[in-house]
Amino acid sequence: xxxxxxxLFLALLFLSSASxxxxxxxxxxxxxxxxxxxxxxxxxSLLLLGPHETMLVAAGSAYSQCHLNSKDRNPLHRTLFSMAxxxxxxxxxxxxxxxxxxxxxxxxxxxIARPLVGAATVYxxxxxxxxxxxxxxxxxxxxxxxxxxxxxxxxGDRPHVExxxxxxxxxxxxxxxx
Numbered sequence: 001x002x003x004x005x006x007x008l009f010l011a012l013l014f015l016s017s018a019s020x021x022x023x024x025x026x027x028x029x030x031x032x033x034x035x036x037x038x039x040x041x042x043x044x045s046l047l048l049l050g051p052h053e054t055m056l057v058a059a060g061s062a063y064s065q066c067h068l069n070s071k072d073r074n075p076l077h078r079t080l081f082s083m084a085x086x087x088x089x090x091x092x093x094x095x096x097x098x099x100x101x102x103x104x105x106x107x108x109x110x111x112i113a114r115p116l117v118g119a120a121t122v123y124x125x126x127x128x129x130x131x132x133x134x135x136x137x138x139x140x141x142x143x144x145x146x147x148x149x150x151x152x153x154x155x156g157d158r159p160h161v162e163x164x165x166x167x168x169x170x171x172x173x174x175x176x177x178x
Contacts, residue, residue, distance in 0.1 A: 001052065009053050016041040016057050020064035036065050042090065046119065047112075048105050051094025058086035085130040093123040 003009050020038040038061035045054040062082040066074045102115030 003053060005049065009049060009057070012041060012045040012049065012054075013057050013060050016045065016061040017064040020061045021068035023069070036061075038065060042086070043093075043120070043123065046090060046094055046097070046123075047102075047116075050104075051091050054094070055087040055090045058090045059083040062086045081134060085127060085134075088130065089123055089127040092126050093119040096122040 016038045019041050020036055022037045024037065042054065042058045042061055045057045049057070062085070063079060066079040066082055097115040097119035100115040100118040102112055102119070
């Protein structure tokens, strides 16, 4: 892999990994859900560097999120899943932005609005879907539970489920719903 902007890549990798430990408390629930600041850095990296370099940035932030400031030690399989989920998510969001006409950070706001919304939508849906599927499978709640979880997330019928799935890091999400 060739890095077109190695200093920017290293800066974003460091910033994303360091910010993974910073969690913002969400006031929407009483469950103490948090949102990692690293997702904003990962998405900025996607826009500035593209999906190939960003998958490494996102993998680094997922690793950091699983191991920095976590209450319990996360098993290797959970860390690897979280890293893989973000790599897949970043690649899919990058593909969506390219298909919708994104041509790099030099484009005007009007030119990037559509690709930006498309990439953000794919990022949200795919990441949430992967995590919801993992939660469903690891808690032995098959089929209908996954459908219910995704429906509740989409309709907002259960804001606590939505916040818990979206508002916490990949490693923490798997520990929330039992």
